[in-house]
Amino acid sequence: MIVFLYILAIILAWMIGTVSFSFVNVIAYRFPKQKKILKEHFKCDSCEMQLKPYETIPVFSYIFLKGRCRYCGEKLSVRDFVNEIAGGIIALLVFFRFGDVDDLSSAFILSSPIDIVVHFDIWKLLTLLTIFVFFCILDLVFLVDMDTMEIPNRFIIVMLYVAVVALLVVSGVSLIDHIIGALCISIPMLLIMYAIPGAFGGGDVKLSAAAGLIMGWQLTIIGFIIGLFAAGIYGIILLIRKKKGKKDHFAFGPFLCTGYMIATICGMDIIDAYMKFAAYIHG
Ligand SMILES: [Zn+2]
Known part of the structure; x- marks a missing residue:
């Protein structure tokens, strides 16, 4: 059970890391050009085709699409891909360095949801974030x-x-x-x-x-x-x-x-x- 929750926490950290750094890629691309950051997040920057949800998954979409846009064939940014991987690794490092991993597993063994809420250390989570x-x-x-x-x-x-x-x-x-x-x-x-x-x-x-x-x-x-x-x-x-x-x-x-x-x-x-x-x- 503990091993399962451990793996779950690692996957969650990886996802938060890659998604966050993927968003950083978007800001880094649009902010200097004074483009709106939140508008049109899910479009190909080259042909402006609307991307399907599975084409926007950080790291995996790049591998799945073999580094090219499915519609116009334009090469996707290698730097963005590398930065997304870096985001995943950094989130994991932060999690293992600053998250109290022992505390996390002991919180999960506690029987009732109320136990978990009582033992949950909000300050540690805020530190991590x-x-x-x-x-x-x-x-x-x-x-x-x-x-x-x-x-x-x-x-x-x-x-x-x-x-x-x-x-x-x-x-x-x-x-x-x-x-x-x-x-x-x-x-x-x-x-x-x-x-x-x-x-x-x-x-x-x-x-x-x-x-x-x-x-x-x-x-x-x-x-x-x-x-x-x-x-x-x-x-x-x-x-x-x-x-x-x-x-x-x-x-x-x-x-x-x-x-x-x-x-x-x-x-x-x-x-x-x-x-x-x-x-x-x-x-
Ligand atoms: Zn395209």
């Missing part, structure tokens, strides 16, 4: 910054709303840690931005402030280091392949978003591993 919404916005910033080299202010404002919810909902949060989180990366970035024009964009600074408010300073610093490291490797690869000159720019936002996601999921494990490593080195 808040973190997942944060990840959806990071994913949206990732895609839009990649396409347009800009991070719209509206995304940052939504992230600030999520930060307020996170401060209220997530337990064991010290307000000071999170306020320092908002400043510890954004202020140095701001100074570097003025000292070396073009080093960062204003959007990267605002993103780091809003994400830092949600994550607290430890995770924000780790996330930034991961992002910087990844962007550095990417820059070197571009230089080697001579696709860009030394003065050309690429969007830093996608690397920051990736770093902040990784840090939120496993930043504390990285700190622990580093501490153990440091202790080992010092004997």
Whole structure:
């Protein structure tokens, strides 16, 4: 019974993840073009044919349709497909990292529905949802910054709303840690931005402030280091392949978003591993 409920929870998390990131794909495509986001969700972007429900299932429709629209034969977006899979995996990671899996199974063994309601921890569910919404916005910033080299202010404002919810909902949060989180990366970035024009964009600074408010300073610093490291490797690869000159720019936002996601999921494990490593080195 427990195994069955476990599988059910995993399938549910996967579905929520893929559907949410599929919707993020739609917003990322339509928002910069100032198209209406909620209208005409289920149409082919190329031939505008109305899609049947089974042609809109994230991940599986792409596989089932072999990557092409059934009506006009136009290739479906590989990036959208990959992003949907990423959404499923991220939802599962959030579920296993922040959902109290033992609690979940014990809640299900309780006999009566009233028992389940009494034992159900609404705060844990809200924590889970808040973190997942944060990840959806990071994913949206990732895609839009990649396409347009800009991070719209509206995304940052939504992230600030999520930060307020996170401060209220997530337990064991010290307000000071999170306020320092908002400043510890954004202020140095701001100074570097003025000292070396073009080093960062204003959007990267605002993103780091809003994400830092949600994550607290430890995770924000780790996330930034991961992002910087990844962007550095990417820059070197571009230089080697001579696709860009030394003065050309690429969007830093996608690397920051990736770093902040990784840090939120496993930043504390990285700190622990580093501490153990440091202790080992010092004997
Ligand atoms: Zn089509």
